[in-house]
Amino acid sequence: LAVNAKSVYLTARALVPHFKARKAGAILNVASTAGISPRPRLNWYNASKGWMITATKTMAVELAPDGIRVNAINPVAGETPLLKSFMGEDTPETRAKFLSTIPLGRFSTPQDMGAAATFLCSDAASMITGVALEIDGGRCI
Numbered sequence: 001l002a003v004n005a006k007s008v009y010l011t012a013r014a015l016v017p018h019f020k021a022r023k024a025g026a027i028l029n030v031a032s033t034a035g036i037s038p039r040p041r042l043n044w045y046n047a048s049k050g051w052m053i054t055a056t057k058t059m060a061v062e063l064a065p066d067g068i069r070v071n072a073i074n075p076v077a078g079e080t081p082l083l084k085s086f087m088g089e090d091t092p093e094t095r096a097k098f099l100s101t102i103p104l105g106r107f108s109t110p111q112d113m114g115a116a117a118t119f120l121c122s123d124a125a126s127m128i129t130g131v132a133l134e135i136d137g138g139r140c141i
Contacts, residue, residue, distance in 0.1 A: 004048035008055055019068045026121045027063075029056050029072040030113075033136045036074065039086055049074075053132045060130030069129040071120045076136035078108040104137030 008029055019025025034042060035049030053072060060070040077086045077098065087094045099105055116135050119125055134140050 001044065001048050004045070005051050005055075008052055012059065016063065016068065019063075020066045023067040025063075025068040026125075027059065027068065027070040028117055028121055029070070031056065031072040031074045031132055033074050033076050033134060033140050034086075036132070036134070037140045041088070042085065045085075056132055057130045064129055069125070071125075071128060071130065072132040073113060073116050073120070074132050074134045074136065074140075075108045075113055076102055076134075076139045078110070078113075083107075102137040102139045103141065106137060108135060108137070 012027065015025070015027065019027075029052050031052040032045075032049040034046045035051075035053045038046035038050075053074070056070050056072040063070055077083055084090045087098050099107070112135050116133055120128060120131070120133065
């Protein structure tokens with residue numbers, strides 16, 4: 001919760017006044033598919049990411065009149081140290097089982113996240129706010 005909830009609060013508290021003064025800004029939170037499709041044995045992680053999605057949508061509504069957009073990305077698991085905790089153990093069998101839940105059949109990459117983040121923070125997404133974009137290869141369908 002200190003990372004996934006408190007960090008969003010503290011960052012917003014620091015940035016929002018500057019964005020309000022400019023009447024423009026874009027905030028991007030990094031949530032997770034775990035916030036909308038929870039995994040077993042990850043209760044507090046799932047809950048914190050669900051909170052982040054709700055906070056993103058609430059901030060979007062509250063800050064829109066000030067010209068501030070707030071969105072989130074929801075990545076599926078990637079090749080990170082957290083991967084083992086999502087799968088329970090890291091074996092070829094558990095990887096195959098986990099990957100079978102992702103229709104595109106692969107883990108997310110930093111490039112996947114970067115492309116979505118770049119778009120959501122760009123002027124091309126100037127009419128998008130309150131979105132928690134799933135970058136999950138179809139896992140949450």
